Amino acid sequence: MREAVAVAKHLEKFPSDGVVAALENVLAFDAYAPAIRAQVARVFQARGVPLPEDPDGNDRKPTVKLAEPFPLPPPVLVETWKSPGGVRYN
DSSP states (O other): OHHHHHHHHHHHHOTTSOHHHHHHHHTGGGGGOHHHHHHHHHHHHHTTOOOOSSTTSOSOOOOOOOOOOOOOOOOOOOOOEEOTTSOEEO
């Protein structure tokens, strides 16, 4: 849990780093404890975050598969609410 919080803080400070780079930065100290690093990596991997178990990348390279972007249709008003005071909310 502390790793996830540290990653969130890192991304707030350095938003252009990306999730995997932030994880590598936060988990750099775990390189000296391979068993801990492997366990933390498996937890993140189980949740879809591609963090290699080996900090040197010898086990596998992290990959992120993104969907192709596509434009959304224009918004459609489906409902209008009125408060008891007559104020409308769209």
